[in-house]
Amino acid sequence: RAAVRAFPSQANFILMKTARPARQLFDALYGRGVLVRDVSSYPLLDRCLRISIGTPEENDRFLAALDQALENKNGST
Numbered sequence: 001r002a003a004v005r006a007f008p009s010q011a012n013f014i015l016m017k018t019a020r021p022a023r024q025l026f027d028a029l030y031g032r033g034v035l036v037r038d039v040s041s042y043p044l045l046d047r048c049l050r051i052s053i054g055t056p057e058e059n060d061r062f063l064a065a066l067d068q069a070l071e072n073k074n075g076s077t
Contacts, residue, residue: 028069
């Protein structure tokens, strides 16, 4: 997961910066049934996604989908 950086958080979400355009990774995750928020249009949040904390099962599903999306060179589904 070297292609992403998670920022420290004390909230119910994690802000993650991606090495590729955030929309590309958003689309790849969405195509795998995982919905995150693309916040890259906000000032200073270029290439960032917001991930809500879920149940352990939901978090595992997100991590598996993220790994699959990052393995795909162009980030598509």
